[in-house]
Amino acid sequence: MKIFTAEQLYEADKITIKKNKIASSDLMEHAATQVFTWIHSRMQGAPVPIHVFCGIGNNGGDGLVLGRHLLQHGYKVQVYVVNFSDQRSEDFLLNYNRLKDAECWPTLIKGEGEFPKITKDDIVVDAIFGLGLNRAPEGWVKALMQHVNDARAYTIAVDVPSGLYANSAPDDMEAVVHANMVLTFQAPKLSFFLPETGKFLQSWEVLDIGLDPEYLNATDVTMQLIGKQEVLPMYVPRQKYSHKGNYGHSLIIGGSFGKIGAVSLAGKACLTTGAGLVTAYIPECGYEILQIAVPEVMVTSDPGKRQIADIKFDMAPTVIGVGPGMGTDDQTRNAFAEFIRTNECPLVIDADGLNILAAEKELLESLPAKTVLTPHPGELERLIGAWTDDFDKLEKTKAFAKKYDLVIVVKGAHSVTVCDQKLYINTTGNPGMATGGSGDVLLGMITGLISQGYDPLQAAVFGVYLHGRAADIAVNDTSYQGLLASDIIDYIGDAFIDLFKRPEPPVHEEEGKHE
């Protein structure tokens, strides 16, 4: 799914109005009616008090339209105008008058003494600020937002939680509405997926408000949300007459005394994702451990007993995954540096491989084009330096990826793959994955996909998707707490099968009956 910037959405707005010869108020009516339908289909007329807070721009206008529909359907609704300015947008005014014609007089809020009482069993609709926010809300407006947050009522934000920008960090983290649900127009916004801003919402849904599909299809975006629809076209089926030689030979380099498990996880994940052959290159101490732990993986041992000391192997791998459990001992560091200087094979690098690269930045110049790096935030910071906020982090990662021609997977709740100035934001995965070893599994999976012929960007995007999806299926059996990295491997097969499952048809109230 495409993620548009606020500017692109404003442009789509204009084009839709012009092309369809409609008034902007028609678009507002349509958009806000979708919000109404969403709420109405869930509340079914329940007499729960609904507080609709409207700003004075078009986001507020949406709130007024919604208020009118709720009222006309008999809901217990109170509409407030958050009067932070005496200006009003044209469509706000139009809908203000329509609301009055429907015999509803919104309450004007002009200061702190005028905040309404909200209980936690009420419903709040936040239509204070939308995409037009251009500075931090201050004074009593900020206090009102905090009043809403303190009430802990179920809060539905229209388009965006007020105080949040679509594609930059809020100026004041205290001046943002916390939304249980965001009903966002036409496309999700980048800020929904980054840790510092995503925390302001629990869930989101896109409402199709009918913006011009031709414009939306033709407009190039630099950000994409990656779900099943996006990865399915990447999937390459297995051929009937193929043999293991068709699916590549992966080499996994890593491990040290006490951390052989990291290689065993990566090697097994690599095979389970479909690599034809996998060899592990590890220090001598891990030889028997690995042979016993994963019999399908072949093992070559390094001359170093407890850590890698000199990376030399007698084979021609299709791809090399390097770093898990490797350590950063001086000997290992020298061996890794020498390996990077002479290597020409495609690479996927994680963990200590990244730490050594961060300490010896000149090595970055020797990486093959489109080498995949999979840093967690700590490793990323060592590589690219500190950032001011999540958006700055992505900009810096883009610049770094461009400079060295890399594919970088910024790992997190929504892992973001960065390549050629574009962002691919993953939608699968869950907090159960915050457990030791899950990154090793990811390295193995991406390596396994490159081994089979996926290009590095596709391997990263598809690998991150499958990794998260496997964990999402696994937690049905394991719980979040009980999920281990090895469980993710056990469910990789289910994640592949799931690619071809259609969503269940909606169930009617009569249990078990499908439409």
Ligand SMILES: NC(=O)C1=CN([C@@H]2O[C@H](COP(=O)(O)OP(=O)(O)OC[C@H]3O[C@@H](n4cnc5c(N)ncnc54)[C@H](OP(=O)(O)O)[C@@H]3O)[C@@H](O)[C@H]2O)[C@@H](O)CC1
């Ligand atoms: N795009 C679409 O497809 C469609 C969009 N629609 C809806 O329009 C929404 C965008 O509406 P919008 O442009 O009128 O901006 P909105 O967020 O209501 O408010 C801006 C107002 O607030 C002010 N202001 C800003 N920051 C401030 C601050 N910190 N503290 C105080 N004031 C501040 C600013 O004025 P200023 O003071 O800067 O002169 C301005 O008056 C969008 O999110 C969606 O809900 C749908 O109806 C139809 C289809």
Ligand SMILES: Nc1ncnc2c1ncn2[C@@H]1O[C@H](COP(=O)(O)OP(=O)(O)O)[C@@H](O)[C@H]1O
């Ligand atoms: N809260 C979360 N939601 C979704 N995915 C997560 C979450 N926490 C961690 N992950 C995923 O788990 C993996 C953790 O990797 P990493 O930190 O390198 O772990 P380790 O070093 O223990 O192997 C990443 O792919 C990350 O995206």
Ligand SMILES: [K+]
């Ligand atoms: K809002």
